[in-house]
Amino acid sequence: MPPPNTPEEGLATTALRPSDEDNFRVSSPSSAMAHASQTTCSSKLDYQNIEYIDPVDETLLCPVCKTAFHSPITTPCGHTFCAGCINRALETQSTCPIDRLPVDKTRDYVRLPLIIKDQLDRLQVKCPNRGCDYQCSREHIEGHYERRCEHTPVQCPDPTCSQRVPRRDAAPENGCMHQEVTCEFCEERVTFVEIISHQTYDCRGAIVNCPDCKEHLSRHCLAKHQAQDCPESNTQCKWHSAGCKVADKRRVVQEHEQSGCPSEVVGRLMQKQDEDRKIIDELAGRLTKFELAQSKKRERHTQRTRVGGSNVANTSRSATGANVPGITLNNNAPPLFPDSTDDGAEGGSPEDYLLAQFERLEAQVELLRKQSLEMDARQSHIILQHATHFSEHLTEIGNKVGIVNMHMSWLMSLQRQNVQQRAGSTAGPSNTGMSHGNVTSGGGRPPPPRETSGWVYSEESPRNSEGRSEPLHRL
Amino acid sequence: MTVPFAAKRLGKELQKISNSLPPGVELVSAENFEEWLLDIKVLDDNPLYQNQTYRLKFRFGPSYPIEPPEVVFVQLPDRPIPMHPHVYSNGIICLDLLGQQGWSPVQNVESVCMSLQSMLTGNSKNERPPGDEDFVRVNRQRPKDIQFYYHDNDV
Numbered sequence: 001m002p003p004p005n006t007p008e009e010g011l012a013t014t015a016l017r018p019s020d021e022d023n024f025r026v027s028s029p030s031s032a033m034a035h036a037s038q039t040t041c042s043s044k045l046d047y048q049n050i051e052y053i054d055p056v057d058e059t060l061l062c063p064v065c066k067t068a069f070h071s072p073i074t075t076p077c078g079h080t081f082c083a084g085c086i087n088r089a090l091e092t093q094s095t096c097p098i099d100r101l102p103v104d105k106t107r108d109y110v111r112l113p114l115i116i117k118d119q120l121d122r123l124q125v126k127c128p129n130r131g132c133d134y135q136c137s138r139e140h141i142e143g144h145y146e147r148r149c150e151h152t153p154v155q156c157p158d159p160t161c162s163q164r165v166p167r168r169d170a171a172p173e174n175g176c177m178h179q180e181v182t183c184e185f186c187e188e189r190v191t192f193v194e195i196i197s198h199q200t201y202d203c204r205g206a207i208v209n210c211p212d213c214k215e216h217l218s219r220h221c222l223a224k225h226q227a228q229d230c231p232e233s234n235t236q237c238k239w240h241s242a243g244c245k246v247a248d249k250r251r252v253v254q255e256h257e258q259s260g261c262p263s264e265v266v267g268r269l270m271q272k273q274d275e276d277r278k279i280i281d282e283l284a285g286r287l288t289k290f291e292l293a294q295s296k297k298r299e300r301h302t303q304r305t306r307v308g309g310s311n312v313a314n315t316s317r318s319a320t321g322a323n324v325p326g327i328t329l330n331n332n333a334p335p336l337f338p339d340s341t342d343d344g345a346e347g348g349s350p351e352d353y354l355l356a357q358f359e360r361l362e363a364q365v366e367l368l369r370k371q372s373l374e375m376d377a378r379q380s381h382i383i384l385q386h387a388t389h390f391s392e393h394l395t396e397i398g399n400k401v402g403i404v405n406m407h408m409s410w411l412m413s414l415q416r417q418n419v420q421q422r423a424g425s426t427a428g429p430s431n432t433g434m435s436h437g438n439v440t441s442g443g444g445r446p447p448p449p450r451e452t453s454g455w456v457y458s459e460e461s462p463r464n465s466e467g468r469s470e471p472l473h474r475l
Numbered sequence: 476m477t478v479p480f481a482a483k484r485l486g487k488e489l490q491k492i493s494n495s496l497p498p499g500v501e502l503v504s505a506e507n508f509e510e511w512l513l514d515i516k517v518l519d520d521n522p523l524y525q526n527q528t529y530r531l532k533f534r535f536g537p538s539y540p541i542e543p544p545e546v547v548f549v550q551l552p553d554r555p556i557p558m559h560p561h562v563y564s565n566g567i568i569c570l571d572l573l574g575q576q577g578w579s580p581v582q583n584v585e586s587v588c589m590s591l592q593s594m595l596t597g598n599s600k601n602e603r604p605p606g607d608e609d610f611v612r613v614n615r616q617r618p619k620d621i622q623f624y625y626h627d628n629d630v
């Protein structure tokens with residue numbers, strides 16, 4: 001992978017880029033014309049490779065390429081992308097990459113507010129060409145790169161050669177500069193046009209001057225020289241961790257160290273302490289390991305004595321009778337299996353193993369018992385809940401039946417009364433007193449005095465129904 | 476010579492994740508823009524994945540991030556394949572996010588790692604996908620060529 005900002009990276013093939021992108025670029029007619037005339041020989045600026053001087057605000061980064069928007073467009077759902085990025089994305093999936101709403105390529109695009117464009121234009125950038133230190137706002141970099149920068153690769157002046165050379169070397173009198181030559185320092189084959197840049201930047205064997213002490217040395221030694229030897233490089237006093245603030249050229253710092261740095265005592269003390277701490281840590285680690293082994297041994301010992309000592313204790317400890325044969329086997333184990341306990345491994349002896357197994361089983365049985373108890377409790381709780389529910393329903397139904405019963409008796413009494421009244425009215429007024437008594441006993445208010453001729457059921461019922469239904473509801 | 480789209484985007488991502496990564500995600504190696512290795516851990520107390528670290532292998536095609544990367548779990552002595560009903564025992568992951576349909580170019584390595592973390596976190600089944608043994612025995616395809624059928628929306 002070449003490092004960023006190599007001239008090669010600046011090249012962007014126009015073929016790869018969807019043509020739509022150009023439709024959205026705001027450019028003056030003159031620059032468009034100049035652009036058209038130059039594309040044949042000059043490289044096109046790749047906006048994704050530009051280095052920004054200040055970090056770009058995250059809101060101005062395209063979510064697809066993660067670089068500052070280049071000729072941005074907005075989808076109908078309101079998301080903004082570089083035109084090139086969204087076009088590539090829509091080739092595989094015709095939905096917005098962010099919210100997956102359908103987007104119709106190019107037709108649905110909305111132009112971005114110009115204020116965003118201005119913001120993007122004002123970002124300060126570096127020229128992507130290696131060797132060029134030009135910096136400007138982003139709106140001008142394209143012109144610089146494509147038309148003015150001397151480092152931009154353009155087509156070789158030799159019409160038979162398809163390669164590219166930096167603009168400054170592309171004079172017709174130079175001819176084609178793409179023949180290969182051997183680098184005198186590293187023996188690598190390099191094209192003639194690249195030999196200078198190779199020796200300046202890449203060649204490991206090239207002789208360079210140390211920028212600090214001007215000493216000549218080959219490039220691959222330079223970093224080491226600057227970090228360790230160069231008397232003119234800036235460095236810190238070796239006791240800076242102990243608080244010495246001296247930082248100067250190595251020459252000065254060395255003098256300072258030799259003449260006795262005041263922090264040296266503290267530094268040495270700290271070194272000593274660090275060493276001591278290491279030893280202490282190691283010893284502590286060993287101690288815990290030892291203790292662990294010791295406690296394991298002790299545990300195993302007590303277990304063995306317990307198992308060997310009393311069979312009774314074990315049988316009483318076991319809750320299930322099924323494990324008893326296991327215990328007797330435990331007791332027999334030592335004579336059956338000759339001593340293999342002192343090999344240091346955990347559970348090395350058969351009785352240890354059996355004991356462990358037994359304990360595990362016991363624990364499992366205990367667990368199962370607990371679980372079944374829990375399940376029982378849960379089950380009975382559920383049943384209880386259902387039962388209360390049912391009994392509630394039953395009482396409710398009982399209540400309702402009672403109410404219906406009352407309605408029934410009331411209706412029946414009313415019916416009876418009516419029949420009696422009818423009978424009374426035909427027989428004579430002597431029966432009305434009885435019918436009155438029936439009505440009042442039904443819980444209603446006494447009927448208002450009326451003419452006897454008005455004693456018709458249809459007139460009576462609306463008045464009385466109110467008064468009669470009330471007590472029923474109260475029940 | 477043009478730097479592929481994928482490399483440019485991955486360069487940006489690498490820059491970002493070498494500075495900061497979400498908790499439980501660690502970059503193991505990213506020596507080129509074709510294959511990266513990352514370690515992920517499940518941080519909550521899901522007993523299935525406690526104290527375990529899983530190794531993820533990302534493989535990027537030249538049209539990443541338009542096309543999804545190929546992401547699989549890798550088995551190493553100290554890096555098991557997590558138990559999950561969508562993770563086959565050979566490390567292949569059945570996740571719509573990593574398929575052609577579910578992928579979106581706004582996703583990135585970091586977001587994929589976090590999705591996988593949450594996929595593991597939300598799982599309570601200690602099992603492999605149905606037909607795991609047959610699949611592992613028979614499958615010679617690359618994960619991206621397998622036609623998964625994403626039926627389970629719970630996990």
